Amino acid sequence: MNGTEWPGGANCAASFTFDVDGEAAALAADPRTARSLSVMTHQAYGPQVGVRRLLRILERARIRSTFFIPGFTADLHPTTVRDIAAAGHEIAHHGYHHVKPTGLSLAEQAEQLDRGTDALERLTGQRPVGYRAPMWDLSWEMPGLLAERGFHYDSSLMDDDAPYLLSPGPEADETPIVEIPIQWALDDWEQYCYLPDVTELGPIQTPQHAIELWRAELEGMRRFGGCWVLTNHPFLSGRPGRAAALEALISEVSAMPDIWIASLNEIAEHTKLGGTTPRQIMPLNHHLK
Ligand SMILES: [Zn+2]
Structure with a gap:
C-alpha cells in the first residue's frame, strides 16, 4: 500500500471527472476548425447534450463530481x-x-488563468479552487501561478498513484498546492476521439474496451492503494452507448465498500489534512540550454 489513509478506512479513492472542452479544444488545436460547422458541432455536443445526460447519471448514482471547463467554452454555454x-x-x-x-x-x-477564473466566477459566483492544464501539459511555472492565486490543487501530473503536497518553488515557506495525479490510461480521449484533420487517433474503440482498461487500473488501486481519477469528455463519453457503459461502471464502483468516491476538491482537502512534507519542483528545462 502507498500509505495514504482514506476516509472510512477505504483502500483507495476514486473520482469521476469531466473535461468540458467544447469548441475550445478544437480551436486551440487548429484555429482553421472555426470554418467547419461539422467540427464545431462535434465539440458542442458535449456542453449541449453530453453534460445533461451525464448529470442525470451522476444524480441517479448520488455522487459528486468535478467538471473542468475552459473559460471560452463557459462563455459560449453559460x-x-x-x-x-x-x-x-x-x-x-x-x-x-x-x-x-x-x-x-x-x-x-x-x-489565461485570470481570464478563465473571471469567466467561471461570473457564472457561478465562486472562484474555482482546482486547475487542470489543457492536454494535461502543465508548465514548470504554473504551480507558482496557481499558489499565488489561492488555488488549492492541480490535477495534471503523472508521478504518483496518490495525491501529495507540491511546493511551487525552492523556498520552504512557499504555500504548497495539492497535486492529484492522473494518467493517460484513465482518459476517454485515446479510446473514443476521432476528428479528421484534428486528432486522428482511431480506430474508435468500443465502450467495453475502455471500461475494461479503466477497471483494470481500479483493481490495481484497490490492491496497492492510491487515487483512481477517471477523465471523461462529455463530447465523447456523453454519447448514448458510452454513457450507458459509464453508468454501469459508476454503479459497480459505488457498490464497492473499500472505495471512497469524491470530487477532487474533497480529495484535495483530505490530502491537506494529512500534512505530509511538500515535494519541490526541480526544473529540468535548464538542460536544454
Ligand atoms: Zn481539455
Whole structure:
C-alpha cells in the first residue's frame, strides 16, 4: 500500500471527472476548425447534450463530481455551467482558450488563468479552487501561478498513484498546492476521439474496451492503494452507448465498500489534512540550454 489513509478506512479513492472542452479544444488545436460547422458541432455536443445526460447519471448514482471547463467554452454555454453548479458538482479551471501552458510566456499563462477564473466566477459566483492544464501539459511555472492565486490543487501530473503536497518553488515557506495525479490510461480521449484533420487517433474503440482498461487500473488501486481519477469528455463519453457503459461502471464502483468516491476538491482537502512534507519542483528545462 502507498500509505495514504482514506476516509472510512477505504483502500483507495476514486473520482469521476469531466473535461468540458467544447469548441475550445478544437480551436486551440487548429484555429482553421472555426470554418467547419461539422467540427464545431462535434465539440458542442458535449456542453449541449453530453453534460445533461451525464448529470442525470451522476444524480441517479448520488455522487459528486468535478467538471473542468475552459473559460471560452463557459462563455459560449453559460446555461450548461450553471446547471452543473446547480446540481452540486465542483466547477474547476481548464484554461481560457484550452491552449497548453507550455506554449505560452509567463505573462500569457497568467492571463489565461485570470481570464478563465473571471469567466467561471461570473457564472457561478465562486472562484474555482482546482486547475487542470489543457492536454494535461502543465508548465514548470504554473504551480507558482496557481499558489499565488489561492488555488488549492492541480490535477495534471503523472508521478504518483496518490495525491501529495507540491511546493511551487525552492523556498520552504512557499504555500504548497495539492497535486492529484492522473494518467493517460484513465482518459476517454485515446479510446473514443476521432476528428479528421484534428486528432486522428482511431480506430474508435468500443465502450467495453475502455471500461475494461479503466477497471483494470481500479483493481490495481484497490490492491496497492492510491487515487483512481477517471477523465471523461462529455463530447465523447456523453454519447448514448458510452454513457450507458459509464453508468454501469459508476454503479459497480459505488457498490464497492473499500472505495471512497469524491470530487477532487474533497480529495484535495483530505490530502491537506494529512500534512505530509511538500515535494519541490526541480526544473529540468535548464538542460536544454
Ligand atoms: Zn481539455
